[in-house]
Amino acid sequence: MPVAVKKQLLELLDKNHLNYCDLVSFFQNPDISVQEKERKASNFLKKEIQTVKAEAIEFPSHIDQIRVWLEEGNKTQCLEYQTYLERRKQGGDREYFKCISHAFEFLVKVAPVKKVDGAWLYSLVHYWNDPIFRDLIQIYIEELGLGSKKANHVCVFDDLILNLGLEHFVLDLEDEYYHQPAIQLALAYAPPEFIPEIIGFNLGYEQLPLHLLITNYELRELGIDPHYFNLHITIDNMDNGHADLSIKAFEKIYSKFKDKNTFIEKLKLGFALNDKGLSSKQIIKNLNLEALVLKILKRKALVGNVIHSDKCALNNKSINEWLGTPELVEEFVEVLIDKKWINLGQDPEQSRFWKLISHEEGKMYGVFNSTEKQIIYDWIAGTFFKDSNLPPQRIKLPHKNKDDFMFSFLSNGELEDIQQQISESGNLAVKMNKLLPYLAPHAHHRETGLWCTQRFVDFLFPFLSDKNLSRY
Ligand SMILES: [Fe+2]
Ligand SMILES: [Fe+2]
Incomplete structure (x- = not known):
């Protein structure tokens, strides 16, 4: 052909x-x-x-x-x-x-x-x-x-x-x-x-x-x-x-x-x-923090009104009006820079917009989460901290190691079903064929998939199972 x-x-x-x-x-x-x-x-x-x-x-x-x-x-x-x-x-x-x-x-x-x-x-x-x-x-x-x-x-x-x-x-x-x-x-x-x-x-x-x-x-x-x-x-x-x-x-x-x-x-x-x-x-x-900042602001725009007190206006529009329309966000950022509410390449503490979103008394405090604030902060600072040899601020991130305490209260019965099927079938080939769908890319990292992977390893790679004693 x-x-x-x-x-x-x-x-x-x-x-x-x-x-x-x-x-x-x-x-x-x-x-x-x-x-x-x-x-x-x-x-x-x-x-x-x-x-x-x-x-x-x-x-x-x-x-x-x-x-x-x-x-x-x-x-x-x-x-x-x-x-x-x-x-x-x-x-x-x-x-x-x-x-x-x-x-x-x-x-x-x-x-x-x-x-x-x-x-x-x-x-x-x-x-x-x-x-x-x-x-x-x-x-x-x-x-x-x-x-x-x-x-x-x-x-x-x-x-x-x-x-x-x-x-x-x-x-x-x-x-x-x-x-x-x-x-x-x-x-x-x-x-x-x-x-x-x-x-x-x-x-x-x-x-x-x-x-x-x-x-x-x-x-x-x-x-x-x-x-x-x-x-x-x-x-x-x-x-x-x-x-x-x-x-x-x-x-x-x-x-x-x-x-x-x-x-x-x-x-x-x-x-x-x-x-x-x-x-x-x-x-x-191709990393580009400005594009990421625009995405953050556009997402806020989709949510609608972000501040209660609406008095401050920029170019005849309130912040709520600017942030109320995702299409205006790029222009809004330009205005913020133009009016010196954002001073790029300087300590963010010198920018009114940063204070508005990060200081507890700021009108937009609480609108952005820690991750979003870190991105906005780093974008405003640019190379300022590197050039001035001053340490940048690091926003506290949520803590990890909570996994050991995680437990799912809800169950759709899927895991119990497969556990029963595996224990009831005596033939290895039957067991394996039942396990395989749960080893698929969409499934292996979920609760049932993890259990099925363990059994698959037990049956086929018992020598590797020993590496994993903590599972039992
Ligand atoms: Fe990998
Ligand atoms: Fe690998």
């Missing part, structure tokens, strides 16, 4: 989903059947792969070179990190996040992809009784924290976002931030013909990147819990972590594959899918 006709056909089949965010919702919807997801995944991946320039993929031409090539890449990243540390030791500035709000913005923008962490390997758990897939399934269940809430990567990231008060910002993101997660979810539901692409994607994704090391370092420095990032440094390593398991899995599966050339061609395409969408590095390069 001519390529253009094939492309048109695929587009026709897929026309009911216009953007990546919709695709993510589609794959994460528990009410849509696996068959439908598989069909959509296959069409979407074919379309994505069509846009990859195979000749431009940087990848060793010979199979024997792959391990060495990946190990060399890993060494280079570690060396570059050492150079970064040296620069910092010599008094160099942070290179990713100039202030705490930059880190907030970064965390918000990577959230869609972090919320599906590990998803690209989900389809492989269905081959649990084939030993050749064990290494990759091990990576998947380790991404799921072996069923422990404190170790499940999606739970850890969700907790971080929640503790920092950033969850509303994630809902506001543009579609481009959903491109890479849509790919990872499509791989989660990809039919067996995509196994080489999944292995190739995993090979690329499980390597330790420099940005992870620097992010971990700078978040810690800013007082933000870097646990999620640190977790990946310890388990995505070349020695015995996910990077190593990924190469072992590839070598084993490759040796069994009949058509080796096709396998490698498909593997390379899967590897290249890592570069689709926005990378962490691009996100860091």
Whole structure:
């Protein structure tokens, strides 16, 4: 079939989903059947792969070179990190996040992809009784924290976002931030013909990147819990972590594959899918606090009247009038700057607007929460604190470690149901097939999913179960 006709056909089949965010919702919807997801995944991946320039993929031409090539890449990243540390030791500035709000913005923008962490390997758990897939399934269940809430990567990231008060910002993101997660979810539901692409994607994704090391370092420095990032440094390593398991899995599966050339061609395409969408590095390069501040103000505008006393007027409009219309927010900010209610690049305490929202006697005190105030504060200050060598104000954030006291009083009976079904079925294959749907990307981080992951680990990886004694 001519390529253009094939492309048109695929587009026709897929026309009911216009953007990546919709695709993510589609794959994460528990009410849509696996068959439908598989069909959509296959069409979407074919379309994505069509846009990859195979000749431009940087990848060793010979199979024997792959391990060495990946190990060399890993060494280079570690060396570059050492150079970064040296620069910092010599008094160099942070290179990713100039202030705490930059880190907030970064965390918000990577959230869609972090919320599906590990998803690209989900389809492989269905081959649990084939030993050749064990290494990759091990990576998947380790991404799921072996069923422990404190170790499940999606739970850890969700907790971080929640503790920092950033969850509303994630809902506001543009579609481009959903491109890479849509790919990872499509791989989660990809039919067996995509196994080489999944292995190739995993090979690329499980390597330790420099940005992870620097992010971990700078978040810690800013007082933000870097646990999620640190977790990946310890388990995505070349020695015995996910990077190593990924190469072992590839070598084993490759040796069994009949058509080796096709396998490698498909593997390379899967590897290249890592570069689709926005990378962490691009996100860091494009951080823009002003855009984030505008979003905060627009959200307040949607809520309507924000202050009771309405006396102060700017350009013949009360603050309530300005903030009552989301379309006026940009102009409102310009007026605030123009009238010197906001003095950019100075100590925020010199700005009338900051006092209005942050001082207890301020007319707008209480309108903005701590996270929003921190973002507005950092935006107003700009480089002021760095230039003047004065310490910036750090707004107190809600405290963590509340998890140990969490308990759900409501139950829809789902967990009890599956617990009963598992205890009643004697056959391992039946048990496993009942557990698998709960290991899906939309389910594994919830109460039932965590319990099912634990049982899956007990049945298939009893040696890993011991690592997790605290669960019992
Ligand atoms: Fe992960
Ligand atoms: Fe990993």
